[in-house]
Amino acid sequence: MAARKKPHIEEEHENEERWLVSFADMMTLLFCLFMVLFAISSVNTTKLESLQMALQDAFSGKVLSGGKAVMETGSTEQPEQASPSPPSPAISPLSSLAEESSTEGSSSQKAEQAAKEDEDFQRLKRRIDDLALKSGLKGRVVTTVRRRGLVIEILTDNVFFSSGQADLNPGALRILDDIGAVLQGERKHPIVVEGHTDSEPISGGIYPSNWELSGARSAAVVRRFTGAGVLSKRLALAGYSDQVPVASNSTSAGRSRNRRVDVVLTRIHEAPEQGTP
Secondary structure (H helix, E strand, C coil): CCCCCCCCCCCCCCCCCCHHHHHHHHHHHHHHHHHHHHHHHCCCHHHHHHHHHHHHHHHCCCCCCCHHHHHHHCCCCCCCCCCCCCCCCCCCCCHHHHHHHHHCCCHHHHHHHHHHHHHHHHHHHHHHHHHHHHCCCECCEEEEEECCEEEEEEECECCCECCCCCCECHHHHHHHHHHHHHHHHHCCCCEEEEEECCCCCCCCCCCCCHHHHHHHHHHHHHHHHHHCCCCHHHEEEEECCCCCCCCCCCCHHHHHHHCEEEEEEECCCCCCCCCCC
């Protein structure tokens, strides 16, 4: 019987070029590393400065009121008595105008703009004072130019509103329409209408507290102004209840002064130095 021939098995050759694959991987990784290093070294200075300013504002107490007090003392100090100047409303119309004016122009230009604005306020003040005098409401409609702008203080007792009510009395409509016509012709400054009451709680009526009453009264004045042609986008309203008194609530005369609606033409340019806030 013939001998069976064994199959020929070729020996497996070692791949001597395998090192090239590892070398290519290493070169790719090095290329990626250098690209990352290059990207890190190329910094957009404008964006970096914006980031620095944002972080500085966030950690310096400017974002939230009382932030510095919290960082220094661990709590926010509360004033013993409310300031006669209420805080700015959460939503202020045309607020971008003030922001733009504060960033544009030189110091001398800003001073000239502020002085011109103050003259405009004084001119409007005289016009409204004349309207109050002709209507026999001198002392009931009082105007002052303050740091926050031109403030038209309307004492609400009897003439404008009945006690505990937010419906305008017929005797108040003419003077409000006349004031509205002045504001409509001015056409520039944002207007905030702020309702205020005394500290006496409401008993009966449709309003459960002075908060609702102060807000409803400011809304009634806003509606009258829009009817006189004042643009709605210039108007905002707020109700402060008894939180921003201008006189003591311990006397009848003081409580009468605190029952008021303030119409504020807010400044666009930085106010000149003066004492009244």
